[in-house]
Amino acid sequence: MAEDWFRRVGEDWLLQLHIQPGAKRSGVAGRHGDALKLRLAAAPVQGKANEALLAFVATAFDVPLRQVSLRSGATSRRKVICVSGSAVAPDEAFSA
Template identity: 65%
Template sequence: MNETDWLTLSGTTARLTLHIQPGAKKTAVAGPHGDALKIRLAAPPVDGKANAALLAFLADCLKLPNRAVTLRSGDTSRRKVVEVQVGGLSAEAIRAALAAG
């Protein structure tokens, strides 16, 4: 298992601990936020729109299908844990893809 503060990689599954700021001007990765990765989302926190936008943004950054990204906890919270089926991506590749996101 390979760990950083916000990323835990175990086999083909990665767990991302995220701090979300909904209602931002544009969707982007903001950088570390304590032990989480901060992501600003343009979507409002209404009717699950921010969660859907987050999952689609992560899938797009990692070039994975939407079904590979699942919200595990934090449905109504700013702090979320997302599970990603990363296939053969390394922790370094995941960090680089999100940094470029």
């Protein structure tokens, strides 16, 4: 199956993610259309879920938090995340 939820742009990875905040625990929940669905234990208040998302992605890609940014979707469940300078591919970062 083609992985259409991520793409490489220069040295960056762009990720299409569907986020479920307020979950029992954080983790990968599988595909959601053309996005990867992630569950986050953080509540969607005052940016807590976005902060938790960026930290979760940084850990998965083994990069510092400063190399992960939210490109779009700050107030939406649908988000585009940019990961800079990671040698780890998205399908490896989020594999079970």
